Structure formats: structure tokens, C-alpha cells
Amino acid sequence: MSIPDPQTYSFRQILVDGIISPWQFLGLSISFVPGTILRLIRSGSYLTLLSPSRFQDSWFGDFWATVGPEVRKNAGAKVVPLLDGRTRDGKIYDEVVGPAVSGTVIEVGPGSGLWVSVFSDRTTALSDLTKDEKDTGLRKRSPDARVTKVYGVEPNPDMHERLHQRVRDAGLEDIYEVVPVGIEELSSSGRVEKGSVDCIVSILCLCSIPDPEKNIKELYTYLKPGGRWYVYEHVKTQPWQGWFINLYQVLLNVFWPRCIGGCQLRRDTGKTLREAGPWSHVDFAPFKQETWYNVCPHSVGVFTK
Numbered sequence: 001m002s003i004p005d006p007q008t009y010s011f012r013q014i015l016v017d018g019i020i021s022p023w024q025f026l027g028l029s030i031s032f033v034p035g036t037i038l039r040l041i042r043s044g045s046y047l048t049l050l051s052p053s054r055f056q057d058s059w060f061g062d063f064w065a066t067v068g069p070e071v072r073k074n075a076g077a078k079v080v081p082l083l084d085g086r087t088r089d090g091k092i093y094d095e096v097v098g099p100a101v102s103g104t105v106i107e108v109g110p111g112s113g114l115w116v117s118v119f120s121d122r123t124t125a126l127s128d129l130t131k132d133e134k135d136t137g138l139r140k141r142s143p144d145a146r147v148t149k150v151y152g153v154e155p156n157p158d159m160h161e162r163l164h165q166r167v168r169d170a171g172l173e174d175i176y177e178v179v180p181v182g183i184e185e186l187s188s189s190g191r192v193e194k195g196s197v198d199c200i201v202s203i204l205c206l207c208s209i210p211d212p213e214k215n216i217k218e219l220y221t222y223l224k225p226g227g228r229w230y231v232y233e234h235v236k237t238q239p240w241q242g243w244f245i246n247l248y249q250v251l252l253n254v255f256w257p258r259c260i261g262g263c264q265l266r267r268d269t270g271k272t273l274r275e276a277g278p279w280s281h282v283d284f285a286p287f288k289q290e291t292w293y294n295v296c297p298h299s300v301g302v303f304t305k
């Protein structure tokens with residue numbers, strides 16, 4: 001693993017990007033609270049106002065509607081290659097180095113559907129790619145990789161309208177089914193059969209699910225033998241990032257889940273996935289191009305059952 005040299009970054013970069021910007025993100029989220037309260041009062045949704053968990057969902061729905069597209073723009077140049085089979089050991093490749101997402105898919109926590117278009121065929125999806133993604137010639141998956149069915153398992157009702165709209169925009173009404181429950185209720189919903197799924201896709205959502213050890217193990221049972229789990233998640237800081245950033249993440253995590261829809265910064269998601277069940281192949285690593293002072297570091301890769 002290549003470890004970035006702390007000397008190559010200026011003090012200003014570390015201060016602004018590493019130390020201050022996470023608080024700006026929290027502040028931005030808090031600035032949505034008055035708007036959400038007003039919206040709920042105007043629509044007469046008083047029960048949502050009185051329930052902390054439902055209010056948090058509504059607040060996060062409003063926040064993500066604005067911030068999500070920006071996050072997607074930054075993450076697109078990593079997630080699209082991941083789903084096209086062009087990442088390995090935390091690096092992005094120009095050529096295809098593994099299988100693309102295909103067949104029957106569970107998308108865990110699709111939120112407002114920012115990634116839905118990626119499941120569509122090349123022509124439709126291309127129109128929705130960011131300029132960066134087009135410029136770098138992404139969408140280079142193998143031609144036989146076709147997604148035939150997607151179950152979008154999303155419990156937050158405040159996401160559903162936008163999610164349905166993005167499914168329609170991508171022309172995927174026939175294959176993308178929104179399952180309006182949390183993954184902990186997927187089994188009782190009876191909508192997806194265990195052992196029937198070719199691929200699971202989780203993008204920035206395993207930080208937000210309850211009881212990750214139990215629920216990730218449960219999701220594992222939905223994969224067929226040979227099925228693949230594509231992961232792009234932010235995780236607990238890595239030891240090579242040093243004690244200060246590690247401690248700083250611990251401090252931030254006191255406030256983060258309360259302000260960002262229950263999102264936890266300190267999850268060791270790679271370990272939880274590895275322990276979910278036997279895998280025939282694991283390719284999961286910290287994303288190579290990130291700085292050591294990133295308090296929200298990402299890991300990327302594919303687990304094959």
C-alpha cells in the first residue's frame with residue numbers, strides 16, 4: 001500500500017480540507033433544519049415533527065436532495081469504474097480488469113436514486129454521466145454485462161419520490177423495483193429470494209444501516225454462489241493516517257451521525273464484510289488517491305462469494 005508523504009501537503013491544505021471542511025459539511029446540514037420544519041408544518045406532517053427518527057429522515061432527505069448530486073459528481077469517477085469492472089486494489093484502470101455488475105442486483109440504500117442511471121444500458125447511461133466521467137472514457141464494461149433486474153432497498157420515505165423519478169428518467173421502470181424497507185426487513189417483505197442475486201451494490205450506505213454485523217451477514221445470504229458485492233464506502237481511518245486524524249474522526253463522530261442522517265464515520269466495513277461469510281475472492285482496499293488527512297477516507301472493491 002502506498003502511503004502518501006505528509007510533507008507534500010501544505011499546512012493550509014491540511015487545515016482547510018482535513019480539519020475545517022467536515023465542520024462546514026455539518027453546518028450545511030444543520031442549515032436545512034428550519035426549512036424541513038417549515039415544510040412539515042405546511043404539509044401538516046405533525047407526527048413526523050414529533051418523532052426524532054422520522055424527522056431525521058425528512059431532514060436528511062432535504063439535505064441529500066441538494067448535497068447528494070455534488071457528492072455523486074465527486075464520487076462518479078470512482079464508482080462508475082467500480083461497477084464497470086475497472087478497479088483493483090484501490091486503483092482505477094483504463095481497461096476492464098474484472099466483471100461488471102450484471103444480472104439480478106440489490107442496490108442497498110439507493111437514496112434519491114443518484115446512481116440509478118448506471119444500471120441502464122450504455123447509451124442511456126452515457127447521457128447522465130458527468131463531464132469528467134465522459135472525458136476519461138469511463139463506461140468501458142464488457143459488452144455482455146447486462147443488468148436484468150434491480151431491487152432498490154430504501155427505507156426512507158422522503159427519498160422515494162425522487163428515486164421513482166430517476167428510475168423513470170433512466171427508462172428503467174421495467175427492471176428497477178423500489179423495495180421501501182430497510183435491509184433488516186427485506187426477508188419479511190418477501191420481495192427477494194435468498195440465493196437468487198448476482199450482485200449487491202452498496203454505495204455510501206453501509207455507514208447508515210443499523211446493526212451492520214447482523215445485516216451485512218443477512219445480505220450475504222441473498223447472493224448466489226459466485227455472486228459479487230460491489231462496495232464504495234467511507235470507513236474508519238487507516239492506521240497509516242496517524243493518531244491525530246484517528247482521534248479527530250472519533251471527535252467528529254460524536255456529532256456526525258446526529259446531523260447526517262445516522263451516518264457513522266467509524267465503521268470497519270471491510271472487516272464486517274470479510275466476516276459476513278466465506279468469499280472465494282476479495283479485492284477491497286483504501287482508495288489510492290486520497291490524502292492522509294482525509295477524515296472520511298474511502299475504500300473500494302468487490303467481494304466474490
Ligand SMILES: C[S@@+](CC[C@H](N)C(=O)[O-])C[C@H]1O[C@@H](n2cnc3c(N)ncnc32)[C@H](O)[C@@H]1O
Binds near residue numbers: 111155181209263
Ligand atoms: C448517505 S445516503 C446514500 C444514498 C445513495 N447510496 C447515494 O450514494 O446517493 C445513505 C442511504 O442509506 C439508506 N439506509 C439507511 N438505513 C438503511 C437500511 N436499514 N437499509 C437500507 N438502506 C438504508 C438511507 O436511507 C440513505 O438513503
